[in-house]
Amino acid sequence: MNNIGKGLLIALAITWSSLAFSVQEEEHAAASAPAEETASAAAESETVAKADENTLPSGIGWQLIRKVEMGNSGKFVNMVLIEKGRQADKTIYSSAIHKLCANEKEFCRIRFWVQKYFIPEKASLTLEQQKSQQADHLFNRAADIHRTLWACTIDPTSESCIQ
Known part of the structure; x- marks a missing residue:
């Protein structure tokens, strides 16, 4: 075996042993985790649950x-996104309008x-945004x-279609 081959084998052996020791250390640290970390993890999952409650409305085919x-x-x-391929289905727009405007x-x-x-x-549109818009619903009493x-x-x- 030439010197390059021996060098590669040594490098591989060193890398593997480092990896094995780091995995061992992680397992040891996880086993001896203090109760504080468990409490913070519980608080974090509670925050995620609250964020889920505050997610923006959506429905079948729209968000x-x-x-x-x-x-x-x-x-x-x-500003609503319609599922691609369903933009011709006016019932999807109607569903979004009913849900988003129900209390307005x-x-x-x-x-x-x-x-x-x-x-x-922002509320104002560029020409490209206006051209790609699929629908615009307005209720102003x-x-x-x-x-x-x-x-x-x-x-x-x-x-009077949007062009």
Whole structure:
């Protein structure tokens, strides 16, 4: 066996023994973990459970990605992701509208997209975001508006589709 082969064998033996000792140390440390760590782990799982309770609403075929305030008005726009391949199913939009607007007596706005990367971080839209938008639902009691606009690809018969 040449010198390179011997060197590789020695390196492999050293690496393996280091690995074996580190696994042994981890097992020993886990076996002697103080009750404090167990309590902190329980607290962490409780925090995760609380986070799950505060997750954004979703339903079959849709998910609320974020709510964005319109300026400082106290009115919010719901930004919703529709499952790809289901964007022509208007019942999915209807389900999201009913769930997100159920408790809103004065104002509710929902904008829908199929591609998550087009969903804006703020209420105003870029031209690309507007072009990729699938639907826009608006309820505004003060202005007497209650309408849903659809992308022309979803409802080409609509006179006022989103282009």
